[in-house]
Amino acid sequence: xxxxxxxxxxxxxxxxxxxxxxxxxxxxxxYHPDKNPxxxxxxxxxxxxxxAYEVLSDPGKKAKYxxxxxxxxxxxGGFGGGHGGMNMDDIFSQFGDIFGxxxGGFGGGxxxxxxAKGSNLRIKVKLTxxxxxxxxxxxxxxxxxxxxxxxxxxxxxxxxxxxQVMRVTNTILGRMQSASTCPTCGGSGQILDKRPSExxxxxxxxxxxxxxxxxxxxxxxxxxxxxxxxxxxxxxNSVPGDLIVAIEELEHEFLKRExxxxxxxxYISFPEAVLGVSKDIEAINGKVRIKLEExxxxxxxxxxxGKGIPSINGYGSGDxxxxxxxxxxxxxxxxxxxxxxxxxxxxxxxxxxxxxxKSFFEKVKDMFS
Numbered sequence: 001x002x003x004x005x006x007x008x009x010x011x012x013x014x015x016x017x018x019x020x021x022x023x024x025x026x027x028x029x030x031y032h033p034d035k036n037p038x039x040x041x042x043x044x045x046x047x048x049x050x051x052a053y054e055v056l057s058d059p060g061k062k063a064k065y066x067x068x069x070x071x072x073x074x075x076x077g078g079f080g081g082g083h084g085g086m087n088m089d090d091i092f093s094q095f096g097d098i099f100g101x102x103x104g105g106f107g108g109g110x111x112x113x114x115x116a117k118g119s120n121l122r123i124k125v126k127l128t129x130x131x132x133x134x135x136x137x138x139x140x141x142x143x144x145x146x147x148x149x150x151x152x153x154x155x156x157x158x159x160x161x162x163x164q165v166m167r168v169t170n171t172i173l174g175r176m177q178s179a180s181t182c183p184t185c186g187g188s189g190q191i192l193d194k195r196p197s198e199x200x201x202x203x204x205x206x207x208x209x210x211x212x213x214x215x216x217x218x219x220x221x222x223x224x225x226x227x228x229x230x231x232x233x234x235x236x237n238s239v240p241g242d243l244i245v246a247i248e249e250l251e252h253e254f255l256k257r258e259x260x261x262x263x264x265x266x267y268i269s270f271p272e273a274v275l276g277v278s279k280d281i282e283a284i285n286g287k288v289r290i291k292l293e294e295x296x297x298x299x300x301x302x303x304x305x306g307k308g309i310p311s312i313n314g315y316g317s318g319d320x321x322x323x324x325x326x327x328x329x330x331x332x333x334x335x336x337x338x339x340x341x342x343x344x345x346x347x348x349x350x351x352x353x354x355x356x357x358k359s360f361f362e363k364v365k366d367m368f369s
Contacts, residue, residue: 260318
């Protein structure tokens with residue numbers, strides 16, 4: 001089981017952005033590879049801290065994590081494939097400024113070049129209710145920018161391969177040093193040397209690739225999953241961007257989803273309600289047979305435990321709620337009409353709800369409890 005992000009950084013769930021950043025910087029400096037050369041445990045803790053910070057420092061990701069836990073980002077085995085999918089270059093390219101100039105790229109003792117990261121790609125995947133309930137692996141074709149065969153790059157002379165340029169400014173507080181992305185190479189540390197004829201000005205071409213996406217059971221409409229390194233390449237010695245997968249839930253013909261619960265409207269005839277009947281009803285993975293007792297009332301809700309949507313956090317499944325509706329015929333023949341006219345004064349047809357019968361509002365309350 002993955003360790004809680006708040007526990008990794010040693011903060012509470014109520015921590016604000018400044019506290020999260022401070023906690024990450026403290027943890028990152030403690031486990032920084034330059035301070036712990038060859039220490040695999042320190043490297044692992046360094047990656048964990050970066051993973052926690054990437055999620056908790058982003059309000060949108062933090063909200064999803066607070067609601068769904070680690071599986072909110074499980075596009076292909078967790079956070080971009082687990083924290084193993086985030087290498088040292090990823091961390092320094094994204095969070096290098098957190099270290100305040102105290103450390104540079106991995107293994108560089110402050111002098112290592114930063115690797116640029118390619119842009120992300122975004123797609124939408126439509127899922128049926130059955131696919132959401134069971135989890136599914138989808139294969140999608142995406143057009144990615146990749147480096148053309150035969151393209152070569154050389155070190156950028158503006159930043160000497162660092163991807164950043166340093167500027168010194170004189171202020172009333174003294175000389176202040178700041179770093180910014182190199183305007184010549186765009187942060188990659190390299191510029192185009194030889195370009196094949198089919199490549200663009202950055203040495204890139206568009207290429208189709210089929211990507212496999214493992215979607216866990218219980219995802220919700222609008223949720224975004226991430227597949228690491230399946231976005232666009234960037235020039236030079238770069239890290240590919242990510243593929244962001246937005247989930248779209250398709251409407252089911254008979255079933256209505258509400259969180260982890262599923263609702264189904266069952267219509268029965270008046271004779272069926274009086275005499276009782278067995279019925280096959282729609283469920284996510286096929287039909288389920290239920291028995292209705294004699295004299296069942298319209299509006300009754302039957303709850304089938306565990307027949308709903310699995311929790312994305314792995315905490316069991318929701319329920320299937322069957323709403324019983326007694327269908328009143330709109331037209332009757334002469335004999336049928338006479339029968340009901342005779343029944344108007346029959347005590348068996350006079351409404352006499354028992355005290356145990358719940359009102360509509362009580363049923364709604366039970367449904368959401």
